[in-house]
Amino acid sequence: MNHQHDAAPGATDWITTPVTAELLRGALEVERTEHGLLPHRLPARARAQGADGQLAMVEAQPSGVRLVFRTRATAIELDTLRTKNAYEGAPPRPDGVYDLLVDGRLAGRAGTTGGNVLMIDMTTGSAETRPGPVGTVRFTDLPERVKDVEIWLPYNEITELVALRTDAPVEAAPPGQRRVWLHHGSSISHGSDAESPTMTWPALAASLGDAELINLGFGGSALLDPFTARALRDTPADLISVKIGINLVNTDLMRLRAFIPAVHGFLDTIREGHPTTPLLVVSPILCPIHEDTPGPTAPDFSKLSEGRLAFRAAGDPAEIVAGKLTLGVIREELSRIVKQRAADDPRLHYLDGRELYGEADFAELPLPDQLHPDAATHRRIGERFAALAFGAGGPFAAQRA
The missing domain is CATH 3.40.50.1110 (SGNH hydrolase)
Structure with missing residues (x-):
């Protein structure tokens, strides 16, 4: 994989790794957007036959989709653009959560900010998207050894993957035996x-x-x-x-x-x-x-x-x-x-x-x-x-x- 050093604030010498389908599990297809990579849980042919806003929304919410890679990194940042649901007249929905697993065990949990809001009116069925900025999910103080890392994406927010930064090189994890x-x-x-x-x-x-x-x-x-x-x-x-x-x-x-x-x-x-x-x-x-x-x-x-x-x-x-x-x-x-x-x-x-x-x-x-x-x-x-x-x-x- 090609790695490029980015100048970022603070002491960390960040390495940016392109987010590719090779790093993803749990998605059936990925779409390249103007911001990054959007995981889908239905292929394009199925999406074209759906013609339903509810299905279009939920299949793009990455339930079970995770980034999987091997690294020595002790710090990880993931830039994402989320689209979060909100309902007219209802209390705010909870923010999406990212789970970090190290060698199969939960090692961190975090959220992000910004992003788009899909405002849904349940009385009329109408919806409009209000745009917002890219946010960053951070995990730090990870063990300094070679390890398999999984970042599970929020099940309830459409998530475009914009950039992955680490303080050590990243490689795709070998295929699982399970x-x-x-x-x-x-x-x-x-x-x-x-x-x-x-x-x-x-x-x-x-x-x-x-x-x-x-x-x-x-x-x-x-x-x-x-x-x-x-x-x-x-x-x-x-x-x-x-x-x-x-x-x-x-x-x-x-x-x-x-x-x-x-x-x-x-x-x-x-x-x-x-x-x-x-x-x-x-x-x-x-x-x-x-x-x-x-x-x-x-x-x-x-x-x-x-x-x-x-x-x-x-x-x-x-x-x-x-x-x-x-x-x-x-x-x-x-x-x-x-x-x-x-x-x-x-x-x-x-x-x-x-x-x-x-x-x-x-x-x-x-x-x-x-x-x-x-x-x-x-x-x-x-x-x-x-x-x-x-x-x-x-x-x-x-x-x-």
């Missing part, structure tokens, strides 16, 4: 209100399961889109899971007649590229507002006066007979579909999401906004998934590989 786990799901898989990027439930489960994560959890956008299925099909992986259900209810997107063949088609497409890979279908975790009440999900503006955003089910249970979807209906159908297909596909498995978070968990750790788990619940879901999927006898257990 199995690659490719996961797709909704905002809960994306990260929702997790403590930090390595504490989203999939990142935690990957760490506990000794797997290399590629997280295609898209907030509000796990909708059985064919282009997402093709992205899963075309991405090399040793283990695959898909968490299906809640967003189909939130958006009131389809009825039972469309849902059943859409699930089959989604799984068929994944199997075109991964005919024998362990494939785990996970149904929704418990979400009481939608267990027996269809969507759509609507903002509950009555809670804004208390400084918090909450959600409510706006559908009518009487419409279930007409094919409206609830979480109860979806779990029943997913279980049936997987059982039917597993007769010819022994590496296809099903996990009821209530084993990850169920009635007793809701009583102890309720969903703060009626929809998304908090940081403690992410930890519980991640630990449970690791035990059920990667543990002895689970579909991702090492001895099955």
Whole structure:
């Protein structure tokens, strides 16, 4: 790699290393922008077929994406341009967090300043971007030895990587020996209100399961889109899971007649590229507002006066007979579909999401906004998934590989 010495204030003799795709893991594609490198979690072909602002926003939020390199550096600076969400009339969203891992262990946590703000009006659905300056994330006092460094990017902010500076040379880390786990799901898989990027439930489960994560959890956008299925099909992986259900209810997107063949088609497409890979279908975790009440999900503006955003089910249970979807209906159908297909596909498995978070968990750790788990619940879901999927006898257990 080419390194160039930069004059910077202070005693540190900084080396600037170009940020390239070679240093990134967890992204499916990178885009060169006027500022730097923008990681994407869907390829351009899929993005062109999406035509949805919500999906465009969330696939560019780098959940599970990290810079990985080897260095002796004791100080690291990363210039980034973030785009942070804000909602009209709602309290400010928490800032994104960067996690620094040294040889696989958390060694630092930091944030940045500046950046763009995407202001969203939930009543009209309109959004406008207010531009801001590049910010810098700093990590110092690192051990002075050769080490593998990972900088996990915020799961909830679009992040353009502008410049990487260190006080010692950087080289790409050798390819990992761990199995690659490719996961797709909704905002809960994306990260929702997790403590930090390595504490989203999939990142935690990957760490506990000794797997290399590629997280295609898209907030509000796990909708059985064919282009997402093709992205899963075309991405090399040793283990695959898909968490299906809640967003189909939130958006009131389809009825039972469309849902059943859409699930089959989604799984068929994944199997075109991964005919024998362990494939785990996970149904929704418990979400009481939608267990027996269809969507759509609507903002509950009555809670804004208390400084918090909450959600409510706006559908009518009487419409279930007409094919409206609830979480109860979806779990029943997913279980049936997987059982039917597993007769010819022994590496296809099903996990009821209530084993990850169920009635007793809701009583102890309720969903703060009626929809998304908090940081403690992410930890519980991640630990449970690791035990059920990667543990002895689970579909991702090492001895099955």
